[in-house]
Amino acid sequence: MGVAQLPLLDFSMEPLGLEVGSESWRELCTKVREACETHGCFLLTYEKIPENLREDMFMGIKSLFDLPQETKTKYVNPKPYRSYAGKNQLVPFYESLGLDEPQKLAAVEAFTHLMWPEGNTSFCEALHGVSSEMLELNYMVLKMIFESFGMENYYASHIEDSTSVFRMMRYIARPSGGAAADDADDDEDITLRAHTDKNTITILCQNQVQGLEVQTKDGNWDQVMVPQHGLVVIVGEALKVWSNGRLKAARHRVVTRGEQDRYSCGLFSLPKEESIVQVPSELVDKEHPLLYRPFIFAEYISFYASKLSDDALEIYACI
Numbered sequence: 305m306g307v308a309q310l311p312l313l314d315f316s317m318e319p320l321g322l323e324v325g326s327e328s329w330r331e332l333c334t335k336v337r338e339a340c341e342t343h344g345c346f347l348l349t350y351e352k353i354p355e356n357l358r359e360d361m362f363m364g365i366k367s368l369f370d371l372p373q374e375t376k377t378k379y380v381n382p383k384p385y386r387s388y389a390g391k392n393q394l395v396p397f398y399e400s401l402g403l404d405e406p407q408k409l410a411a412v413e414a415f416t417h418l419m420w421p422e423g424n425t426s427f428c429e430a431l432h433g434v435s436s437e438m439l440e441l442n443y444m445v446l447k448m449i450f451e452s453f454g455m456e457n458y459y460a461s462h463i464e465d466s467t468s469v470f471r472m473m474r475y476i477a478r479p480s481g482g483a484a485a486d487d488a489d490d491d492e493d494i495t496l497r498a499h500t501d502k503n504t505i506t507i508l509c510q511n512q513v514q515g516l517e518v519q520t521k522d523g524n525w526d527q528v529m530v531p532q533h534g535l536v537v538i539v540g541e542a543l544k545v546w547s548n549g550r551l552k553a554a555r556h557r558v559v560t561r562g563e564q565d566r567y568s569c570g571l572f573s574l575p576k577e578e579s580i581v582q583v584p585s586e587l588v589d590k591e592h593p594l595l596y597r598p599f600i601f602a603e604y605i606s607f608y609a610s611k612l613s614d615d616a617l618e619i620y621a622c623i
Contacts, residue, residue, distance in 0.1 A: 344554030
């Protein structure tokens, strides 16, 4: 297994270097688009999430998943991928929780109170702070992608039709995890099966335990080595459809080896349930014929949840 050769882009120049419309802004727009076209993901550095806030966040996530099972299962949401997921036979070494619109302090406070009726101010502040900064970063990345296509007029309406989910995840180390560490394809080490994200863009932040892998064009798996203060941006299928297939939705998985649990959190931007995902007419031409029919996002998610097929998008929306 190799190491993924993903671009590492510097988003820490703002406000001077990354002023919208500046030369450095336009250069970064091009690099973002090229990374999304070639790899469907990239790494970045971003100084607006200080190290101490990250540390508080991951200490809080560890405390969250260390809570009794009956406490975690109190968190129930009728929407997919929000409710507590854990102790599942299909993914027995994976736990997750998803919180809608975490930039709203009231939502974070309600969740924190449910998990810790006595209160947990430090976790509440860390969760709200990290998720808010990751959402702003998501807006910036999307703005760059839209501008790189000359489609900036679509940006405001796209954001209006979008929402976000902040997911906290634990990948549990297994006693056998180190035994087959040299075998990249050993199923025992795969904690989260290969998939493409269904949303627009995912921004991931992890603790110091590596484990993310992306699939190459030839079908092999490469390890993503995330730098200490780095984040990962992953293109989802909704953005792949919007770009008429120009942008790649990276197929990825999580493999845990060794004795340490891996913790991560992700800001998932996605179309609102009733939103129509469609290709703008400006992105259809002779060289790029229309690939996907328009569809309502919630209906596609329901279809995917019923099939759990790798080629769900092609089956559901391909022309």
